[in-house]
Amino acid sequence: TNTSDRRKIHESLENGELQILIGTHALIEDKVKFKNLGLAIIDEQHRFGVAQRSKLWQKNTSPPHILVMTATPIPRTLAMSVYGDLDMSIIDELPPGRKPVKTVHRFDKNRLKVFGFIRDEIKKGRQVYIVYPLIQESEKLDYKDLMDGYESVVRDFPQPEYQVSIVHGKMKPEAKEYEMQRFVEGKTQIMVATTVIEVGVNVPNASVMIIESAERFGLSQLHQLRGRVGRGADQSYCILMTSHKLSNDSKVRLETMTRTNDGFEIAEVDLKLRGPGDIMGTQQSGVLNLKIADIVKDRDILKHARFYAQQILKQDPSLANQENKVLLNTYKQLSKYKNIWNYIG
Template sequence: MNNLPTLANIDVTVLKGVGSKLAQVLAKLDIHSVQDLLFHLPLRYLDRTRITAISQLRTNTSVVVQGAVLKTNIVFGKRRSLAVTIEDNSGTTCLRFYHFNASQKNSFEEGRQVRCYGDPRLGSSGLEFYHPEYEFVDSGKTELSEQALTPVYPLTDGLSQSRIRSLTEQAVNLLKDYSPSELLPAEVQQMFGMDTLASALAYLHFPPPEASVEQILAGQHPAQQRLAFEELLAHYLVRQQLREQFQQEHAALIKVHQDKKAALLSTLPFSLTGAQQRVCDEIQRDLSKGVPMLRMVQGDVGSGKTLVAAIAALNVAFSGYQVAIVAPTEILAEQHLNNFKQWLEPLGLRICWLVGKLTAAKRRDALKTIADGEAEIIVGTHALFQEDVDFAKLGLAIIDEQHRFGVDQRLSLRKKSRLGEVPHQLVMTATPIPRTLAMTAYSELDYSVIDELPPGRKPIQTALVSQSRRAHVIERIRVACEKGTQAYWVCPLVEDSETLSAANAEQTWEQLKVALSGFNIAMVHGRLKAAEKEMVMASFKKGESQLLVATTVIEVGVDVPNATLMIIENPERLGLAQLHQLRGRVGRGSEASHCVLLYGDKLSQHAKQRLQVLRESNDGFVIAEKDLEIRGPGELLGTRQTGDMQYRLADAQQHANLIPEVHRIGEHLCVDKELSDKLIQRWIGYNKNYAQV
């Protein structure tokens, strides 16, 4: 038996400077062994090897710029700031300081050469540097002290970049004597031209001076590709294990109740679209297998996902089981409650709901109704995940806007059945997710798409309008409200910000109350308490207010058929997919609807081209693909929730070309449990317990 030490079982305390206290700090990052440290890869790199022309600045990229001081101003706003404008041969940028003194201000003499390092961000004058590191240099001096890219690592309290770089340097030195196991097939190793896994790790922790800066910053170096492939493979394998775990469990056998479905459809003023019927059939095939369904249904705004879910619920309920419908907000839950009551109560099904705002007495009654099986359909929010919620016979859980919930939350409903059977799961989203992203983020789920809108739906007309025509836009709202329809005005921020020139909801609300006196204008934003938000939204839905000034909290789920006009201020601050979601709040009735993108006067050509995508397309999938190209996957998936696994190196956008091959290799490796477990342990390790929910 081979008892030689390996990187995986050499404790991190062998490294110089790591005592029990630092070991506890490292454990917060799931670093327990030297191998864990080596696979704790840089988030990004600092490029201090060259000076970047000001005209080439991009957001989210750390750079060094050098230029002459053009002017210095003290700006008086909500917060006083020192603004230093510098210029090189290609353009100008601003260095902004909120904490400064007279001596510092005076040091920025006009014409003096200053070199600064930092991350440019959008500000009131364009791209600006906030509190950058800087030094004054001799005119014409261009040599830099750094010869290689500097890695930046994920940190936790008690750990600095210099400390983790020092520890990683020791770990890389150990690679000379201990090589990590090569777990990929030889054919994959050859794809990237990297001799060994050890050489790829050493290269990425400390890129040599001759490394291609452009290639590494773009995530396209063979060492990055080699490790990204392995990480994507580990995530694929753990999700397949989760899927296999589900497939080995028992679930309710659900029959089709064609007569009940026909009775429901006969009450509707429209027929199912072909896409809705196809997805209904796919769901029913899953429900009839006796193993737990795990299916995601994607559908653009207005495609009819809720009706598809109701038909699935109908078949489950008439097969003798309960159905839980979980929504991320109380107002969306209430919307589902009303729809399901309208559609299913006439068929004899009983419906109850459970949300946070219920009184203690009503909550007790709801819990008893659920536990005794007196209701077949239970609609609610996160409240349904709580431990004291006990279902008599849960057969199906429907999760709406599933990206608002973590993996562990969705899977916690597995424990809610008393029958020894695992409930089926149907998760829905109105955020179209590009297929590439879905294949990586949700590969344990089967995948259905409702890619057809009901006939007669009028496409929303979208216009790009400059802030200089703001008065014209306000007049347009007046005309719409006088006709008896309603409107939204969306602002990206709640209150003023020195760092962004975006509009704020509170100020806009005050201005519009004056400009549109005589109309009831409501306001809702994320800083209101949940009960206040619900009250404002409910009032708008009832038509008690004509205009709703809001932040992006209205993005999901509010259905107000009488709303026909949407104004989105500073749309350049938002992603295309989010703008499409917001736009989908109108166009839900029979009237023609319009969306006005009220952009700032300093809109760049790039931003105009981006917004043009929205103007030219009402297809959420086309828009989502463009958004993935432009902004990357994080924005599309929303904030990562507890239980969701994050990538260390892989990026669904940068490494999309690897995904088909990852799936091909993964299908072969699934049968090798020992090898799969080693890959999963290496990349996901102590977070794998999410799959045991």
């Protein structure tokens, strides 16, 4: 959005003329002010940090209602839902006419068979994504792997029979948009890309997602990438490519992806692997410092505890009764460390 348009939007927001605003991370900037923000909806919640989400709370004198949406809740959010600090709605059915994506794990030695499968799908008129990891810490090496992979694909799928697109974060926006558009219009059959295609890409004709070095991706990213296919009526496939050398956590992630398409089940495995994070702070995963309880294994006990806590507060909201003095003292101790973070989902 150019500067003059932004100025008009800011003015309309502050005087209340504008009722609905749709935007990116730019909405959390300090200069974006609302007359009376009543509801904030955060899509793809896992792409925002806790501190970023908290800024929306501070956009109004009384905090707005917050709705967060995601295919795979981050461990901290899942933990908060277990504690009961978040109300949850789960959409666990596919739109009419769509089929569940079939997910398989293949080792690098099976690459020729995988390429044969790609050819078969392209003959049926389908399109294919091939995604490479691009991690900041090893960016140069990953970029080389991406380009090597692209050259290998172009060799195995030569022109004029096949057209191959490439998309990555180092490209200029116009070049990226051009390549994306070619793929959307069906002018290219294969798109080699990094995780820039993780969200916001909708090509119903794309039926195959191949994820290279799948062991290097987190469960949330793997599930998001798989969600790029299966958007049409045809059967879609997700192929997780890895070397034979896998850590135990990687094996669990790959087994989970091949076993289920349920984002909530995937998030629960992620919670077990990474820990629930800091509910009173900004850490979105990690070890929660509970003395005895285990937030995953003891979920039922936590639900019971929350139920009884609610009963006590109904009968004695200020915890003034003698039998609740211990609870009041404990609450006062905890309140010393209280901040906004424990309200942010």
